[in-house]
Amino acid sequence: GSSVSTKFLVHTYGKHMFTCKIVCEYKKKLICGIDIESGNPPDEPRNVSCIQYGTDGHPTCTWDKGRLTYINTTYVIQ
Numbered sequence: 001g002s003s004v005s006t007k008f009l010v011h012t013y014g015k016h017m018f019t020c021k022i023v024c025e026y027k028k029k030l031i032c033g034i035d036i037e038s039g040n041p042p043d044e045p046r047n048v049s050c051i052q053y054g055t056d057g058h059p060t061c062t063w064d065k066g067r068l069t070y071i072n073t074t075y076v077i078q
Contacts, residue, residue: 017034017035045066
């Protein structure tokens with residue numbers, strides 16, 4: 001019948017796990033938790049270069065990704 005809230009600052013990049021536990025009869029019990037990934041937004045790709053050998057070949061592309069994002073980042077070329 002009661003609630004608790006808190007705020008926290010994330011000062012470093014990467015994956016962080018925060019948990020909420022209750023102490024009951026000298027034992028800790030996990031109530032809830034959250035995983036947070038913190039990082040930089042990806043930069044716009046620079047120096048994009050693609051090459052395809054033959055008319056049926058698959059293109060191979062390279063580019064400079066820019067600064068490190070610290071999070072899982074997927075790039076799509078259209």
